Amino acid sequence: LQGSKFEPIVCDAMKIVAQNTPFENTIEYVGGQKFPDIVANGYYGVEVKTTKSFHWKTTGNSVMESTRVSSVEKIYLLVARLLKSLEIKIRPYEECLSDIVVTHSPRYLIDMDLKSNETIFDKMQIPYDKLRQDPNPIQHIVSYYKENLNPGETLWWIDDGDEIKEKKSSNIKMRLWGNLTQKEKNDYLIKGLAYFPEIFGNSNQKFNRFSLWLASNESIICNNVRDMFSAGGKVDYDINGKTLKVPQIVFKLLDNIGHIIDEIKLADDFISEAWSRKSEQEKLRYWLKNFKDCCTDENVADYASYIETEIPKYFK
Structure with missing residues (x-):
């Protein structure tokens, strides 16, 4: 079962449990290229991920959050492990982001078993909400990783002006x-x-x-x-x-x-x-x-x- 097919299932389940609560008729599946996948009451969000690995680590969303639904302030992460039996873990989004990895752009690394005070935001000493609301979050990220480079290492994904390299x-x-x-x-x-x-x-x-x-x-x-x-x-x-x-x-x-x-x-x-x-x-x-x-x-x-x-x- 692919993540894109699992997202509507989660949304339908949320609609059922939302009956007779303040969230009834406010659950909306946005999916596609939007972040997060599901919005509740215009304020809360749920991002859905699936994995077939034995661990609880996977690649998350872009640090830029350019596709974030503007009204959403609080996001939860739901990760489903699809092995012989279905296992699900849910945590506040910012509490399970352990590091940053780079594919075509910098993305968060998710670890659903991450201990408290070990998030990337703890390491960078900046709260998640402050970083995401910054006009240029990449500057904070670049500064952190530059300070922790070992001899011979380089940040290949940025140019000389500390900007993300655009593919030419x-x-x-x-x-x-x-x-x-x-x-x-x-x-x-x-x-x-x-x-x-x-x-x-x-x-x-x-x-x-x-x-x-x-x-x-x-x-x-x-x-x-x-x-x-x-x-x-x-x-x-x-x-x-x-x-x-x-x-x-x-x-x-x-x-x-x-x-x-x-x-x-x-x-x-x-x-x-x-x-x-x-x-x-x-x-x-x-x-x-x-x-x-x-x-x-x-x-x-x-x-x-x-x-x-x-x-x-x-x-x-």
Whole structure:
């Protein structure tokens, strides 16, 4: 039995028990794209969900509540578990919303067994009614999740201005790295070197943020990001009259240094957000530090000091 077919059954049952009460003849099934599914006396609402899982968790409605019936102030959630026997749990809507998940838009996660003081609103320290009535509830949600991000994590569903990303026709389809043109590959390589200086470090997770950015922002899947920067071994490069053997990632940096600095300048908002630094000198110092962290071979002093003296020229 699908949820859409179960909703009218719940509504009919409510009409029966409403007889000889103040709710008689006020029960209305709205269903469809409206929230909640059933309205009582214009003020109360019942949202109906069904599940065939053994637990009491399911995906709820959009946090934006743009389809909410305007007159409804108090909503209850009825979840029916459709296994061998029918089981039903009913709770106030805001008491069983444990978290937020993102499908095509941010939605609440329902847990009918959720303990008190463990709702998403308790975690965010904002009452449900205050959040839903806010002109821009997404700002509160974004702020909460940003404060709780671990290193290497990102909110893929928002853009640089903390707005929910709108799907554009050019990004509906995912693309494989191998299917890009050479120019596109080089452009993304430059962006990677500019935006994510941690790739010059020694961490085994140093490519994670770049991989996430490619997938979430650019709809590009790259199975081996490391090869993009490191494949091919060391190459000869002339620095201050000396021919040195430099790693591929350093060669690609040296060969594109002007474009990389231009990219940093053009993407100021992104850089400030991603690095949590705003001034030009702070960005420069952070970028240089991450570059020098990778310089561990015998020629380290030669090309590290060279880069350190070359990059500031582009910021003048």
